[in-house]
Amino acid sequence: MLYNKHASRGSPNPTSSNSYWENHMNIYRFYVYAYLRQDGTPYYIGKGCDLRAYRKHIKIPVPEDKSRIVFYQTNILAEDALRLEIKYIKLFGRKDLGNGILRNMTDGGEGTIGYIFSEEHKQNMKGRTGPKGPTGPNKNPCVTRHNPRPYRTGIHYKKQIK
Numbered sequence: 001m002l003y004n005k006h007a008s009r010g011s012p013n014p015t016s017s018n019s020y021w022e023n024h025m026n027i028y029r030f031y032v033y034a035y036l037r038q039d040g041t042p043y044y045i046g047k048g049c050d051l052r053a054y055r056k057h058i059k060i061p062v063p064e065d066k067s068r069i070v071f072y073q074t075n076i077l078a079e080d081a082l083r084l085e086i087k088y089i090k091l092f093g094r095k096d097l098g099n100g101i102l103r104n105m106t107d108g109g110e111g112t113i114g115y116i117f118s119e120e121h122k123q124n125m126k127g128r129t130g131p132k133g134p135t136g137p138n139k140n141p142c143v144t145r146h147n148p149r150p151y152r153t154g155i156h157y158k159k160q161i162k
Contacts, residue, residue: 031049047085
């Protein structure tokens with residue numbers, strides 16, 4: 001297995017020579033990171049693998065200056081990354097709860113656990129009828145205008161040509 005020469009510095013390397021599968025076979029590929037303000041205080045704590053720290057988030061801007069992305073722990077198991085994310089969010093506190101400086105919308109660890117939905121968002125969710133596809137006008141979710149004939153490969157295709 002090839003090792004990422006930048007892992008010791010604590011940052012994922014976008015130009016790593018590791019293949020996709022070699023990287024995903026490594027169970028110690030996770031990390032905990034923070035986005036820093038100009039004054040050096042964190043405004044977001046996250047967990048991830050690969051290039052997650054550099055990718056767009058829904059409501060949190062990724063710093064343009066990549067030196068303001070710091071990695072607290074690297075090369076750890078997913079479970080350890082979840083625990084550390086929760087620990088750091090608890091340490092710095094959340095702005096939306098009024099007990100800290102972070103813009104995180106959850107307590108960390110499991111995605112949306114602890115997320116506080118706005119009343120507007122709750123009303124929007126109540127009004128949804130479900131995704132287009134099995135419940136919408138198009139009964140087969142794999143049929144789109146770009147793919148009018150689904151399942152052209154594999155078992156489904158073999159059943160169609162019998």
